Amino acid sequence: MNVAVAKTGKGRAVSDLFTSAEGRLPGSPAVTAVRREAFETYERLGLPHRRIEEWKYTDLRALIGEVLPLAAAPDAAALKRAADAVKVHAIDGARKLVLVDGVFAADLSDVKALAAEAGFGTLRETLEKDAGLLKTASLDAVIALNAAMATDGVVLSIADGAQLPAPIQIIHIATAASASAFTRSQVAVGKGARATIVETFVAAGAKAYQVNDAVLVSVDDDADVAHIRLMDDAPDAMNVSSHFVTVGANVKLNFFNMTTGAAVSRLQGFIALAGEGSELSANGVNLLQKTEHGDTTLVVDHAVPNCVSREVFRAVIDDRAHSVFQGRIIVRPDAQKTDGKMMTRALLLSDEAEADNKPELEIFADDVSCGHGATAGALDDSLLFYLKARGLPEKQAQALLIQAFVGEAIEQIADDGLRAHVIGIAERWLERRQ
Amino acid sequence: MALLEVKDLKVRVEEREILHGLTLTVNEGEVHAIMGPNGSGKSTLSHVIAGKPGYEVTDGQILFKGExxxxxxxxxxxAKGVFLAFQYPVEIPGVATMNFxxxxxxxxxxxRGEDEYSTPDFLKKVREVSKSLNIPQDMLKRGVNVGFSGGEKKRNEVLQMALFEPSLCILDEMDSGxxxxxxxxxxxxxNALRSPGRAMVVITHYQRLLNYIVPDFVHVMSRGRVVKSGAKDLALELEASGYAQFEDA
Known part of the structure; x- marks a missing residue:
């Protein structure tokens, strides 16, 4: 049945897209062969739809209709707009790596400053040598499509023991309307290293664009990593991001994602705890309004004993928006003494807002402590009245309570400056509601 | 012109009438006590003045400074100067008291069209006021009323009263708990906030509170009306004779 579907409308559009884009896709002949294979996988599966369990609440086929043509490489005017956007969205002191419409923009990036601190290359360069970065275990259609179409990305390697003095901020900027950007990046953190990685997705004037990003992360033993993602796309954009994270032993990994834009968005993270004694804190916030659809799907795989995972997720849903949280914790047969907890709460600001929470525990070991909780509700009227009786207008009273609600997830970010940056984005979202 | 004029106020909650034509006039600088048994409508009056949802005013009016x-x-x-000190101040986790x-x-x-306070000016003002009320600074960093004792919650209400400088303070069962x-x-x-420009309405079930906040006038409420008004001595009479004499009024 999938084959038949893929041959109809939407599958056909992508097929044309792939053929026409092929000349622009970097890589050796061996890479081209991998891309073709990935594309065939995509064509066989078609865009994900509601009958595929993992995509039940995010029917991409219905939500986006079609995959848009590949964005043209940015011209001087596009790079100028991107440069202005960088000024607005850059974190003070961060080493910036900027991708404009899916193409690395060296002139907007801090390559020189970074060179002294970490190994850096682009996907484009890497693919001239080998196709390894295009290969992932998952058979997910959007990931296969990403492998087929990825034009560029950043390849970072942080040496054993390196203590990065500043965050690395990967900024994805869309300047081309009604076009797609496919990016794929790799972040490898060495033993005992300490690093902060921030990914920011924004538009510079572009409307109705599509982002399909994939990031492969490996964190070696004893490393300490903060990984923050800020999906702040234009209101009519689509962003589907896939993360593959492998964690070694005695690692501290603090992961955070916040979605504040895009008509359709999904972050799917697959985090494997493959070394003992590691602590994962994976947290997220969805702030959605109008008819936005935001999906956060996290799979935390405890493959070895003695790891701790904590997930705190908050969704604020206004108007007719729709938030999805799917959290799966897998505890493999050997992963004794696993301690995994997941707490998700949704705040519904309108009668037509929708939240779908789908927690799943798959436990195959017998000596573990795992749990999950999920709630959904409205703002507390008695708290609202108290604030209004003290002079706060309705929207401002709501904003204060919403900030407190999402604060429970945001406060998991340890760095004061980064936390303030994230709060600033949440506040701008709240101002758009006023 | 009176500061607050409640005229023949009739209020319903769902289908039940709670206030059956209540009249009360409060002038600047006066302290009025409203006493009455449980269910007489005291708290309803305070909620309606503050604008709490869920109450339907079917008749009468409330004028504040003529508006x-x-x-x-x-x-x-x-913003006009009405302040309700809650009987049970709510806890608001995640909203720091100072920020609130x-x-x-x-x-x-x-x-009111006035300039907003700068952060240093605000901090200075809060420090002055909280010091006079014996409120430690670390309490202000915590979530609003979160983990506060009953006494701390009420002091936090008084702190707000001092900061906002309202012209009408309604104290709803301040002594409870x-x-x-x-x-x-x-x-x-x-008492430190009593001034010629500020009026207070002290709602209480017990006379005890009025030993500490001495009113100029005392009103007795029963069954949704003011049934007797007098000077402060009326509270003492009530303490001796109870509310039963008004139950049939």
Whole structure:
């Protein structure tokens, strides 16, 4: 049945897209062969739809209709707009790596400053040598499509023991309307290293664009990593991001994602705890309004004993928006003494807002402590009245309570400056509601 | 012109009438006590003045400084100078008391067309006021009322009253849940705020509170009406004779 579907409308559009884009896709002949294979996988599966369990609440086929043509490489005017956007969205002191419409923009990036601190290359360069970065275990259609179409990305390697003095901020900027950007990046953190990685997705004037990003992360033993993602796309954009994270032993990994834009968005993270004694804190916030659809799907795989995972997720849903949280914790047969907890709460600001929470525990070991909780509700009227009786207008009273609600997830970010940056984005979202 | 004029006020909650034509006039600088048994409508009156949802005014009016209070939203009433000290102040986790106080004060000032306080000016003002009320600074860093004792919650209400400088303070059962020491501290805070430009309406079930906040006038409510008004000695009479004499009124 999938084959038949893929041959109809939407599958056909992508097929044309792939053929026409092929000349622009970097890589050796061996890479081209991998891309073709990935594309065939995509064509066989078609865009994900509601009958595929993992995509039940995010029917991409219905939500986006079609995959848009590949964005043209940015011209001087596009790079100028991107440069202005960088000024607005850059974190003070961060080493910036900027991708404009899916193409690395060296002139907007801090390559020189970074060179002294970490190994850096682009996907484009890497693919001239080998196709390894295009290969992932998952058979997910959007990931296969990403492998087929990825034009560029950043390849970072942080040496054993390196203590990065500043965050690395990967900024994805869309300047081309009604076009797609496919990016794929790799972040490898060495033993005992300490690093902060921030990914920011924004538009510079572009409307109705599509982002399909994939990031492969490996964190070696004893490393300490903060990984923050800020999906702040234009209101009519689509962003589907896939993360593959492998964690070694005695690692501290603090992961955070916040979605504040895009008509359709999904972050799917697959985090494997493959070394003992590691602590994962994976947290997220969805702030959605109008008819936005935001999906956060996290799979935390405890493959070895003695790891701790904590997930705190908050969704604020206004108007007719729709938030999805799917959290799966897998505890493999050997992963004794696993301690995994997941707490998700949704705040519904309108009668037509929708939240779908789908927690799943798959436990195959017998000596573990795992749990999950999920709630959904409205703002507390008695708290609202108290604030209004003290002079706060309705929207401002709501904003204060919403900030407190999402604060429970945001406060998991340890760095004061980064936390303030994230709060600033949440506040701008709240101002758009006023 | 009176500061507050409640005229023949009739109020329903769902289908039941709670206030059956209540009249009350409060002038600047006066302290009025409203006493009455449980269910007489005391708290309903305070909620309707502050603008709490869920009450339907079917007749009568409330004028504040000559303006129709019932036409205003709760935040507009606060900005005009109405302050309700809650019987049970709510806990608001995740909203730091300091942030709450600054947001509220500046919202009121903005609504009145006044300049908002700068952070240093605000901090200075809060420090002065909290010191006089014996409120430790670390309490202000915690979530609003989160983990506060009953006494601390009431002191936080008085702190807000001092910061916002309202012209009408309604104290709803301020003594409930307080031991005698906590009551004295809160009452001292309230007494310090008495001034010729500010009126207070003290709602209480017991005469005890009125030993600490001495009213100019006492009104007895029963079954949704003021059934007797008098000077402060009326409270003492009530303490001796109870409310039963008014139950049939």
């Amino acid at each position: 129709d209070l019932l036409e205003m939203s709760p935040d507009e009433r606060a 106080l600054r947001t509220a004060l500046n919202a009121q000032r903005k609504a 307080l031991d005698i020491d906590a009551l004295r501290i809160a009452a001292d805070g309230v």
